[in-house]
Amino acid sequence: MNVRSGIWGVALAVALGGTAAAEGGPLVTADWVADNLKNPKVRVFEVSVDPGVYERGHVPGAVNIRWHSQLVDPTRRDVASRESLQKLLAEAGVDKDTTIVLYGDNNNWFAAWGAWVLEAYGLGERVKLLDGGRKLWEAKGLPLDTTTPEAAKGSVELAPLNAKLRARLGDVLKVAEGDKGVTLVDIRSADEYSGKIFAPEGSKELSIRAGHVPGAKNVPWSKAVNADGTIKPKGELKKLYAEAGIDGSKPVIVYCRIGERSSHTWFVLSKVLGYEVKNYDGSWTEYGNSVGVPVANLAGTVWQGK
Numbered sequence: 001m002n003v004r005s006g007i008w009g010v011a012l013a014v015a016l017g018g019t020a021a022a023e024g025g026p027l028v029t030a031d032w033v034a035d036n037l038k039n040p041k042v043r044v045f046e047v048s049v050d051p052g053v054y055e056r057g058h059v060p061g062a063v064n065i066r067w068h069s070q071l072v073d074p075t076r077r078d079v080a081s082r083e084s085l086q087k088l089l090a091e092a093g094v095d096k097d098t099t100i101v102l103y104g105d106n107n108n109w110f111a112a113w114g115a116w117v118l119e120a121y122g123l124g125e126r127v128k129l130l131d132g133g134r135k136l137w138e139a140k141g142l143p144l145d146t147t148t149p150e151a152a153k154g155s156v157e158l159a160p161l162n163a164k165l166r167a168r169l170g171d172v173l174k175v176a177e178g179d180k181g182v183t184l185v186d187i188r189s190a191d192e193y194s195g196k197i198f199a200p201e202g203s204k205e206l207s208i209r210a211g212h213v214p215g216a217k218n219v220p221w222s223k224a225v226n227a228d229g230t231i232k233p234k235g236e237l238k239k240l241y242a243e244a245g246i247d248g249s250k251p252v253i254v255y256c257r258i259g260e261r262s263s264h265t266w267f268v269l270s271k272v273l274g275y276e277v278k279n280y281d282g283s284w285t286e287y288g289n290s291v292g293v294p295v296a297n298l299a300g301t302v303w304q305g306k
Contacts (some may be wrong), residue, residue, distance in 0.1 A: 026271035057144030093151025103130035122159025209286025211297030
């Protein structure tokens with residue numbers, strides 16, 4: 001029986017069993033989300049980077065999270081505080097047993113950042129990504145809404161920040177200086193990795209050095225997704241990363257430019273494949289601007305001061 005037939009009892013059964021979300025999987029399908037839009041145990045959040053995307057239309061009932069002000073600290077380069085994030089979620093109606101679904105534009109880059117932050121605050125298996133994000137939702141012709149949802153205040157409680165999910169400059173520098181106990185993965189494009197370009201065109205967050213961290217393997221994040229934006233099957237992912245020497249036998253640190261694309265790969269490696277992974281959210285804008293650190297610049301590009 002199709003959940004959309006309006007039989008609420010069946011909808012609740014689907015929400016609590018027999019689905020990716022109920023089985024503990026990290027991904028939920030667009031159809032699953034559409035079938036659970038009125039489920040009180042599910043809260044959907046949009047985390048997009050492009051301005052105005054949410055306002056032009058969003059998944060019905062979805063709450064907007066502005067990554068640049070609500071998922072990060074407003075005065076220091078850091079993730080949002082436990083207190084501010086707990087308040088945001090509670091005001092959106094998130095309770096202690098709520099399933100949280102995140103989605104966004106740009107192949108869920110910043111939605112994955114949100115998943116990483118929420119994982120670090122202890123929400124773990126309760127956090128899911130809408131596989132394919134906005135791109136797939138719109139491609140399937142599923143409904144969009146422009147109203148701002150309201151909800152009764154929730155009772156969610158976050159744990160203290162888990163530092164084990166986060167790599168720091170010192171951790172990355174150890175790999176650059178020869179530590180073989182950790183695999184470092186640069187998930188940027190081949191041109192960024194080689195040093196041919198400093199950053200994607202139009203980027204505002206830059207470093208004054210091009211290239212990559214010595215010893216880092218290059219597996220661009222985009223290789224892990226299908227044309228429709230969904231994440232590739234587990235078997236294909238294992239093969240993709242194994243070919244680059246990443247098989248889960250050693251801890252992994254992932255990085256990009258500012259930490260959002262690497263969050264996508266963190267999600268794939270950690271949540272889908274089950275590997276031990278840290279996200280280096282300082283990424284290249286920290287490392288490439290640091291004094292005295294080694295840099296591998298295959299293209300030999302030199303900063304021109306602009």
